Amino acid sequence: MPTPPSDPGVPPPPPGPGVAPPFAAPPTEGSRKRLWLGLGVGALALLICCGGGGAAAVGLVVSNVQAIEEQGQAVTDDYYRALVAKEYGKAYDTLCEDARRRESRGEFTRRVAEEPAVASYRVGDVDPQTLTVPVDVTFSGGGQDTQQVTLAADQQSGGMEVCGVS
Numbered sequence: 001m002p003t004p005p006s007d008p009g010v011p012p013p014p015p016g017p018g019v020a021p022p023f024a025a026p027p028t029e030g031s032r033k034r035l036w037l038g039l040g041v042g043a044l045a046l047l048i049c050c051g052g053g054g055a056a057a058v059g060l061v062v063s064n065v066q067a068i069e070e071q072g073q074a075v076t077d078d079y080y081r082a083l084v085a086k087e088y089g090k091a092y093d094t095l096c097e098d099a100r101r102r103e104s105r106g107e108f109t110r111r112v113a114e115e116p117a118v119a120s121y122r123v124g125d126v127d128p129q130t131l132t133v134p135v136d137v138t139f140s141g142g143g144q145d146t147q148q149v150t151l152a153a154d155q156q157s158g159g160m161e162v163c164g165v166s
Contacts, residue, residue, distance in 0.1 A: 080137070131150065135147045
């Protein structure tokens with residue numbers, strides 16, 4: 001093969017096979033193991049975060065229901081304890097705003113004093129769906145009744161209040 005004319009400004013052509021390139025070639029991954037490992041770790045982290053959020057939401061709902069039940073039983077117990085002790089003002093204080101609008105403190109005291117006196121009671125479980133509590137009441141004359149107490153949430157304090165007894 002003839003040699004090309006040499007020009008002092010033009011570099012000679014590179015030599016044939018086996019020559020090292022002037023730059024390094026990018027690395028090639030033989031398998032996608034590292035890619036799948038990274039994706040797996042990312043998916044696991046996402047699952048832990050979402051699963052933790054879901055568990056927290058379930059825990060919040062459960063604790064809220066338990067709080068409603070505890071507060072409902074406590075306010076119902078306070079109401080009937082005041083009736084047994086004939087402390088009608090304290091019983092009136094457990095009533096919700098709507099019940100207080102329907103009946104003044106004096107009217108409530110007169111009405112409850114004229115009814116058969118409560119000798120003992122047993123507060124049942126709060127129904128969180130309807131916010132009602134069954135109460136087994138024994139009167140001083142010996143009679144018994146199951147009364148249904150309706151509860152409501154106090155908008156100012158966040159606690160429960162008695163809103164009616166039937």
